[in-house]
Amino acid sequence: MLMYRDIFEEEMNRDTVFRDASKLMPEYVPQVLVHRDEEFRQLTRFFKPVLENRSSQRVLVTGSVGVGKTALTRRFGAELEKAASSRGMILTYLHINCRKDRTIYSVIAKILQHFNPRWPYHGLGPEKLLNDVVTYLNSRDAYLTVTLDELDFFVQQNGPNLIYSLTRTAEESGGPNRISLIAIARDKSFLRSLDAATQSTFMHNVISLDRYSASQLRDILASRLVEAFKPGVVGEDTIELIADIASRWGDARFALELLWRAGMAADAEGVKEVTPEHVRKAKAEVYPEIKRETLRDLQLHEKLVLLAVARKLAISKRAYAFTGDVEKTYRVVCEEYHEKARKHTQFWEYLQRLGALGLVDIKPSGLGQRGQSLKISIQEVPAEWLEKEIEKLIKGRAT
Numbered sequence: 001m002l003m004y005r006d007i008f009e010e011e012m013n014r015d016t017v018f019r020d021a022s023k024l025m026p027e028y029v030p031q032v033l034v035h036r037d038e039e040f041r042q043l044t045r046f047f048k049p050v051l052e053n054r055s056s057q058r059v060l061v062t063g064s065v066g067v068g069k070t071a072l073t074r075r076f077g078a079e080l081e082k083a084a085s086s087r088g089m090i091l092t093y094l095h096i097n098c099r100k101d102r103t104i105y106s107v108i109a110k111i112l113q114h115f116n117p118r119w120p121y122h123g124l125g126p127e128k129l130l131n132d133v134v135t136y137l138n139s140r141d142a143y144l145t146v147t148l149d150e151l152d153f154f155v156q157q158n159g160p161n162l163i164y165s166l167t168r169t170a171e172e173s174g175g176p177n178r179i180s181l182i183a184i185a186r187d188k189s190f191l192r193s194l195d196a197a198t199q200s201t202f203m204h205n206v207i208s209l210d211r212y213s214a215s216q217l218r219d220i221l222a223s224r225l226v227e228a229f230k231p232g233v234v235g236e237d238t239i240e241l242i243a244d245i246a247s248r249w250g251d252a253r254f255a256l257e258l259l260w261r262a263g264m265a266a267d268a269e270g271v272k273e274v275t276p277e278h279v280r281k282a283k284a285e286v287y288p289e290i291k292r293e294t295l296r297d298l299q300l301h302e303k304l305v306l307l308a309v310a311r312k313l314a315i316s317k318r319a320y321a322f323t324g325d326v327e328k329t330y331r332v333v334c335e336e337y338h339e340k341a342r343k344h345t346q347f348w349e350y351l352q353r354l355g356a357l358g359l360v361d362i363k364p365s366g367l368g369q370r371g372q373s374l375k376i377s378i379q380e381v382p383a384e385w386l387e388k389e390i391e392k393l394i395k396g397r398a399t
């Protein structure tokens with residue numbers, strides 16, 4: 001019988017095509033962003049006055065899924081900090097994902113805690129907390145640039161107050177405005193919910209990232225290949241096939257995920273080369289319409305509600321499920337996972353959030369009153385696939 005130590009060692013020594021698979025994860029920010037020099041330059045031009053005149057700036061970065069908005073701004077933020085410091089200016093760059101930090105409060109807490117993890121903030125309103133930040137910056141003659149990533153989701157759910165607070169608090173403090181903002185959204189449409197003045201400041205400073213072409217994706221993949229794989233395990237045609245598939249969406253995240261999954265498929269077979277057939281296998285199990293991070297970052301009960309929708313649809317084989325039935329399935333799912341089912345109003349909120357994230361589609365059923373009965377569908381991916389993905393995520397959670 002194999003001892004656990006043997007199994008451990010066997011797995012550790014198992015041959016793999018990867019040198020470092022973490023270099024393919026969406027969180028990893030590469031040193032070089034291929035084909036984004038011009039956009040980096042544009043950002044730099046917008047921020048020149050911040051470094052030169054110590055003024056503040058507001059920029060909007062737009063583009064569809066996986067075009068490098070997050071990677072570009074993170075890389076820019078790192079350079080901005082360095083450039084400021086070499087000019088004797090204290091400037092902090094903070095990147096906040098507003099899909100994860102989903103309330104005004106938690107975004108502001110993120111800012112405070114960056115400066116001091118023990119900053120007492122409980123029970124205080126957002127305006128007061130922001131005032132504290134401004135006072136802190138003033139007292140140190142320091143500056144802050146905050147990127148609000150995936151801000152469109154946030155504004156859809158919480159309205160425009162966060163941006164108002166961030167812009168106004170600094171302006172009303174009397175001193176120089178020390179807080180600059182970079183907003184990231186899929187497109188400009190969310191600006192409509194802001195007032196005309198705020199809208200126009202962003203409107204004048206928009207950097208829009210185009211989808212990548214097949215040849216650009218090929219270059220992106222090639223540059224990542226060296227970091228992530230052992231030399232010579234991924235052939236030219238494998239890369240070409242991935243780039244061609246992903247170019248339909250122009251999405252670098254999808255391309256990198258295909259590459260990663262293809263590598264996993266090769267490892268599973270114990271072979272030393274990642275072939276086009278591995279890519280085709282990978283393609284069958286990834287859907288670019290749904291981001292892995294979006295699923296992963298859902299709260300547990302949001303996952304359970306989504307699991308209930310997916311199950312209900314998979315079992316019934318129908319196009320739509322009624323909210324009442326989904327809620328019943330949700331209760332069963334909760335029992336299965338030994339979780340206490342949340343109350344109806346809460347369930348309702350989870351469902352709305354899943355709708356806002358585009359994971360489910362919600363429309364009135366025509367039955368019932370006052371919107372109490374809705375029809376839920378999943379349009380982008382097979383319900384069974386979604387069911388499996390969420391089950392994997394829930395089971396893998398740290399308890």
Ligand SMILES: Nc1ncnc2c1ncn2[C@@H]1O[C@H](COP(=O)(O)OP(=O)(O)OP(=O)(O)O)[C@@H](O)[C@H]1O
Nearest residue numbers: 026033034064065066067068069070071220252253
């Ligand atoms: N030009 C590039 N060069 C190298 N890697 C890139 C480039 N653009 C994107 N990537 C990589 O592709 C993945 C997706 O990029 P990123 O997360 O920045 O996209 P995004 O526009 O923020 O997408 P979303 O709207 O879904 O948040 C990341 O792993 C990123 O490192």
Ligand SMILES: [Mg+2]
Nearest residue numbers: 069070071149
């Ligand atoms: Mg992003």
